[in-house]
Amino acid sequence: xxxxxxxxxxxxxxxxxxxxxxxxxxxxxxxxxxxxxxxxxxxxxxxxxxxxxxxxxxxxxxxxxxxxxxxxxxxxxxxxxxxxxxxxxxxxxxxxxxxxxxxxxxxxxxxxxxxxxxxxxxxxxxxxxxxxxxxxxxxxxxxxxxxxxxxxxxxxxxxxxxxxxxxxxxxxxxxxxxxxxxxxxxxxxxxxxxxxxxxxxxxxxxxxxxxxxxxxxxxxxxxxxxxxxxxxxxxxxxxxxxxxxxxxxxxxxxxxxxxxxxxxxxx
Ligand code: GLN
Numbered sequence: 001x002x003x004x005x006x007x008x009x010x011x012x013x014x015x016x017x018x019x020x021x022x023x024x025x026x027x028x029x030x031x032x033x034x035x036x037x038x039x040x041x042x043x044x045x046x047x048x049x050x051x052x053x054x055x056x057x058x059x060x061x062x063x064x065x066x067x068x069x070x071x072x073x074x075x076x077x078x079x080x081x082x083x084x085x086x087x088x089x090x091x092x093x094x095x096x097x098x099x100x101x102x103x104x105x106x107x108x109x110x111x112x113x114x115x116x117x118x119x120x121x122x123x124x125x126x127x128x129x130x131x132x133x134x135x136x137x138x139x140x141x142x143x144x145x146x147x148x149x150x151x152x153x154x155x156x157x158x159x160x161x162x163x164x165x166x167x168x169x170x171x172x173x174x175x176x177x178x179x180x181x182x183x184x185x186x187x188x189x190x191x192x193x194x195x196x197x198x199x200x201x202x203x204x205x206x207x208x209x210x211x212x213x214x215x216x217x218x219x220x221x222x223x224x225x226x227x228x229x230x231x232x233x234x235x236x237x238x239x240x241x242x243x244x245x246x247x248x249x250x251x252x253x254x255x256x257x258x259x260x261x262x263x264x265x266x267x
Contacts, residue, residue, distance in 0.1 A: 044083040046241050048074065049095035049104040053184050056207050056265040057110040057229075058089065070108045072261045073128060077248030091182055093158050099234045106233040106241045110201060112161040113230045123236065125245045127228025129262075133162045134202040135222035138190055139215040143197060146222055149173045155186045155195035162199035165224050187214045202226070207266070 050058050050070060058068040066089055078085055090098055098104040100121075111117075112131065113124045137143045143152075152175040156163035166177055178195060180186040183204065189195040191214060198216075202223055208214050231245045252258045 044240070044244070046083060046085040046105040047088065047103070048085050049088050049090050049098045049107040049109070051092045051095060051109040052089050052182055054092070054110050054201075054204055055183075055211070055213075057204070069129070069261060069265050070110060072264070073249070073252070073258070074108055076252045076257050076261065077245055080251045081244040081248040083244055092160060093181065096159065096234075099232070102235070105238050106231055106245075108231045110204070110229045111232045112201075112227040114161065114164075114227055116164070117232075121234055123233050123239070123242065124230035125232075125242045126249060127230050128249055128258075129203075129229045130226060131204075131229060132202045132223040132226030133165045133199055134205055134224075135197050135199055135219040136187075136190065136205050136209075136216040137197045137219055138193075139217050141196070141217070143219055145219065146173065149175050149197060151175060152196040153178065153194065155180055155189040155198040157181070157183055157186050157198075157200070160199075160201075161227065162201060166199040183208075187216060191215055203266070 053059050054068070054070075056068050057070045058066065061067045066087070071087065074085065074087065088095075088098070088104065090104075092109060095104070095107045095109055099107050110129075110131065111122075111124070113127055118124070135146065135149070143149065146169065149169075150173055152173070154166050154170075154175045154177045156166045156177055156179055158179045158181060163177075163179065166175075169175075170177060175196075178189065180189060183200065186195075186198045186200070187208070190198050197219070202218070205216070205218055209216055209218070231242060233239070233241055249258070252261075
């Protein structure tokens with residue numbers, strides 16, 4: 001049993017015992033039940049991996065429910081297309097590993113659609129949300145622009161578009177990069193003073209700051225060009241999941257449900 005499989009099993013066990021993953025409570029349960037009954041017709045069932053904390057795309061709310069834009073979009077699309085799924089909140093890196101090891105069919109975790117990833121075997125759905133990456137510093141930091149990051153200690157989340165962006169600037173600004181497993185730990189490195197800044201997706205960073213959860217601010221002019229988020233699979237045999245996702249996404253955009261979900265979290 002390899003490392004990834006162990007962590008996947010561990011996370012799956014957590015999911016099956018805690019409210020919020022496969023068997024969520026509150027609003028998600030209703031959606032899940034509804035999608036399950038329609039799905040009997042198609043009989044398709046998928047295991048889908050996601051991140052742990054990537055607010056507001058996936059996170060556990062104050063009542064212990066696993067919620068977010070990705071969670072709601074998937075529920076709405078599954079209902080529309082008549083498939084069922086287990087959603088396993090594994091973390092960014094472990095979600096990728098679970099898909100690559102064939103232990104999950106696909107992932108939805110605010111995954112940025114990039115050419116580099118496509119060349120490395122990722123297969124994406126249509127885009128469902130556009131996001132740039134940015135730099136965030138402590139609220140009382142003197143850093144005003146990227147130029148102030150000469151020699152800085154930079155925090156990134158392992159394997160993310162933010163990490164790629166930081167790496168692309170590393171030589172120009174001569175900074176040191178430290179990698180963290182998840183977004184909250186990366187933010188804490190900055191608020192705790194171990195890092196001068198972190199690289200994060202802009203909608204996630206602005207939401208987290210707006211919610212008053214982290215004493216951070218976004219550095220003006222620090223954004224890259226950005227990309228769309230897509231559902232990802234890592235084997236062409238999983239194309240059906242992407243086809244269903246794309247068809248459902250089209251439907252929920254046409255029905256207005258997509259806009260409602262976005263407004264619920266970002267409105
Ligand atoms: N959008 C970023 C990426 O695709 C970060 C995703 C995440 O941390 N869940 O790399």
